Each structure stands twice: as C-alpha cells, then as structure tokens.
Amino acid sequence: MAVTVETHPTLTEAAQAMARGDAVYLGGGTGVMRLINAGVIRGRVLRVTDPGLREISLSGETVRLGAGVTMAAVAGHRDLAILHPVAGTIGGPAIRVMATVGGNLFAPHPYGDFATALLALGARAVMAGGGGTRPVEEVLRDRAGGRAGLVAAVEFARPRDARTFGWHKVSRVKPKGVSVLAIAAVLPREGGRIRGARVAFGAMGPAPARAAAVERVLEGQSLDAATIARAAEVAAEGFDPPTDALASAWYRREVAGVHLRRLLEEMA
Ligand SMILES: Cc1cc2nc3c(=O)[nH]c(=O)nc-3n(C[C@H](O)[C@H](O)[C@H](O)COP(=O)(O)OP(=O)(O)OC[C@H]3O[C@@H](n4cnc5c(N)ncnc54)[C@H](O)[C@@H]3O)c2cc1C
Structure with missing residues (x-):
C-alpha cells in the first residue's frame, strides 16, 4: 500500500x-x-501546518510549549534554561531541529527523555480539538493502546530556582547517545524539607514513569546523606525495565540507585 x-x-x-x-x-x-x-x-x-504548534509562551511562571516545538528551539530559548540539559542531549543537532515535544511523548522505549522531564515537572497536555488538559502521566499511560489522542501543547510551572529541578541522563555515547536510563526530579523545599517530590525515570519501562517509592522516601525529609541513601536503595522498586541493545534489565535495576544518588547529591 x-x-x-x-x-x-x-x-x-x-x-x-x-x-x-x-x-x-x-x-x-x-x-x-x-x-x-x-x-x-x-x-x-x-x-x-498551523504555526501555533511551534509557539513557546510564558505567562508568569507557566510555560506552554506547542507540540511542534523542537528540541533545538527549547535548547536555544533563554527562559527555558532548566530544560537545556534535557533538550540539548536528545540526539545530535540534525535530530534536534526536527524532534518535537509532542513526538517525544509518543516515542517508544528507550526514547522519551523530554517526556521524562515533563512527567517530573507535573506537566499537563493540552489535547487537540478542545479535548481539555490531561496530566502527561495519563497520556503516557494511554499511549500504549493508541488511546491518548493528539496533543496540541504541554503546560507546566517553571521551577522557582535551578536547584529544584535535576536531570541526569546515562548513555553510552556522550553527549548525544540514547538513554540507558534517564532521571528527572523536581524537589521543592520549604524550610529545608522536601514538599511535593516528583521523580521520574525514563528507559526503565515501556514508557517514562514516576518512581513512587523514591518520592515516598524523599517527601517531608531534608536532602541529607541518610535520605539520599534510603532513596537510592528503593530506586528500582516498581520498575520492570526491558533488556535491549543498550543494557540488560538486570543492569538497569543495578545502576538506577547509583545514578539517582549522584543526581540527588548534586541537588542537595
Ligand atoms: C538518531 C536518533 C537519535 C535519537 N535520540 C533520542 C534521544 O537521545 N532521546 C530521545 O528522547 N529521543 C531520541 N530520539 C527519538 C526521537 O527523535 C525523539 O523522541 C523525538 O522527540 C520524536 O519527535 P518527532 O516529532 O520526530 O516524532 P515523530 O517521529 O513525528 O512521531 C513519533 C510518534 O509520536 C506521534 N506524535 C507526534 N506528535 C504528536 C502529537 N502532537 N500528538 C500525538 N501524537 C504525536 C506520532 O504519530 C508517532 O507515533 C532519537 C531518534 C533518532 C532517529
């Protein structure tokens, strides 16, 4: 055909x-x-062809990225500095000028780095045709059966300071390799304690997913050595990672805690 x-x-x-x-x-x-x-x-x-799909807008601290915004556009936008390390390591330059935010939500394992970051940021997807907004988490869950629908844009609150958002990508080819695993974390702090922890893993399952066990350990705690050690211990809990050409499921489970610890130490 x-x-x-x-x-x-x-x-x-x-x-x-x-x-x-x-x-x-x-x-x-x-x-x-x-x-x-x-x-x-x-x-x-x-x-x-709607050019609106490629629009980036900021209203207060709310960021809206059209589904057709490319990784190159994100990586080059001065107000999206927290996302530069995410977008800037998706493929090489030739991929980044084509690869879109919307497409990343539907890219199969081991892809989905940007979707992993959006998940940690608590982003909502604006659905096409007046379909309202839905948490990106739901879109990622429903995409398997082709039930997610078309996404027009994503929206999220930009973290107040750079230390609130953390990103760690593990790849065999640097800086543009595909993820062995990826971790995004949003750890807002009030009085030194974490309130509203969101941690997401990419390449640890069929789609990016939140690390619920890690979030439980972090919530309400200060990000000290003992908390980081406890979070690292439960990093792979609830994940059933695939084996592929990049890494075995065993390897991904083994190193998840090591890389989570590194990320949390950077964010402490
Ligand atoms: C060499 C190479 C390296 C790569 N490296 C990485 C990497 O490091 N990290 C990474 O995450 N990805 C990587 N990718 C995968 C891919 O480039 C990205 O995930 C990209 O963001 C996909 O976006 P796209 O617009 O090209 O999607 P497309 O190829 O156009 O579409 C992908 C899927 O998404 C669906 N889709 C697209 N837009 C929408 C929408 N608005 N609503 C609903 N469905 C939609 C399509 O129907 C299709 O099913 C790589 C790909 C290649 C070829």
Whole structure:
C-alpha cells in the first residue's frame, strides 16, 4: 500500500481526519519517517501546518510549549534554561531541529527523555480539538493502546530556582547517545524539607514513569546523606525495565540507585 500524505491547517481537523480510520500523525518525523522508509507505516500520514504548534509562551511562571516545538528551539530559548540539559542531549543537532515535544511523548522505549522531564515537572497536555488538559502521566499511560489522542501543547510551572529541578541522563555515547536510563526530579523545599517530590525515570519501562517509592522516601525529609541513601536503595522498586541493545534489565535495576544518588547529591 502506498503512503498518502494529508496536510491539514489545524490539529483539530487532523484529529477529525484521524477519527475516520487508520492514520498516523507526523510530528517532526524523526521516528515516523524511519518507519515509512522501512515500509512499516503505510497508508495515511497526517501533517499539520498551523504555526501555533511551534509557539513557546510564558505567562508568569507557566510555560506552554506547542507540540511542534523542537528540541533545538527549547535548547536555544533563554527562559527555558532548566530544560537545556534535557533538550540539548536528545540526539545530535540534525535530530534536534526536527524532534518535537509532542513526538517525544509518543516515542517508544528507550526514547522519551523530554517526556521524562515533563512527567517530573507535573506537566499537563493540552489535547487537540478542545479535548481539555490531561496530566502527561495519563497520556503516557494511554499511549500504549493508541488511546491518548493528539496533543496540541504541554503546560507546566517553571521551577522557582535551578536547584529544584535535576536531570541526569546515562548513555553510552556522550553527549548525544540514547538513554540507558534517564532521571528527572523536581524537589521543592520549604524550610529545608522536601514538599511535593516528583521523580521520574525514563528507559526503565515501556514508557517514562514516576518512581513512587523514591518520592515516598524523599517527601517531608531534608536532602541529607541518610535520605539520599534510603532513596537510592528503593530506586528500582516498581520498575520492570526491558533488556535491549543498550543494557540488560538486570543492569538497569543495578545502576538506577547509583545514578539517582549522584543526581540527588548534586541537588542537595
Ligand atoms: C538518531 C536518533 C537519535 C535519537 N535520540 C533520542 C534521544 O537521545 N532521546 C530521545 O528522547 N529521543 C531520541 N530520539 C527519538 C526521537 O527523535 C525523539 O523522541 C523525538 O522527540 C520524536 O519527535 P518527532 O516529532 O520526530 O516524532 P515523530 O517521529 O513525528 O512521531 C513519533 C510518534 O509520536 C506521534 N506524535 C507526534 N506528535 C504528536 C502529537 N502532537 N500528538 C500525538 N501524537 C504525536 C506520532 O504519530 C508517532 O507515533 C532519537 C531518534 C533518532 C532517529
């Protein structure tokens, strides 16, 4: 079957066209184009020309990134400094000018570095066609069955200071390699105690996920050596990491605590 590309002016129209039957949405195409070239994706491919999808806006401390914003745009934006280390290590420059925020939410394991950061930031996805907003966590959960829908943008509150947000990516090729694992943490502190800990792991399962056991250990504590040691002990709890060409499941479980400890020490 040949590939037919449909161009729509808005995401809402693309969502309606999607509902008419089997079709694949094309973001920046770093994943989809590979699958088209390999003959895995055939039939209808939908693209959207709305420039609004590439908008970055800040209102107070709320950041809104259109789904079509690229990693290069994030890495080059002066008000998004906390996300520079995340976006700046996704692929090489040629990937970053194409790879989008929306596409990263749906990129299969071991991809999803940006989605891991969004998960820790408590981001919400703005759904296409007036579908309201949903936690990114739900989108990541529903994407497996193709039930997530099209994402128009993501929104999150920018952490108050750089020390509140931490990012640690483990890869075999530096600085642009694919993640053996990735960790993002948001640790707001009140009176020296962590309030509202959010820690997410990437490449430790089919999709980025929160480390609930780690968050429980950190909540209400000061980020001292004893707390960090306890958090590192439970790092892999609740995760069933895959074995792939980069690392075995055993290896990922073994090193998760080591890398979490390093990240938390940097954030202390
Ligand atoms: C050489 C190479 C290196 C890479 N390195 C990394 C890396 O280090 N870290 C990393 O995380 N990823 C990496 N990737 C994967 C990929 O480039 C990124 O995850 C990228 O962000 C995907 O975005 P895209 O716009 O290209 O997605 P596309 O390929 O266009 O789409 C990917 C999937 O997302 C869906 N999709 C796209 N946009 C939307 C939307 N708005 N709403 C709903 N569904 C949508 C598509 O239908 C498709 O299923 C790499 C890829 C390559 C080829």
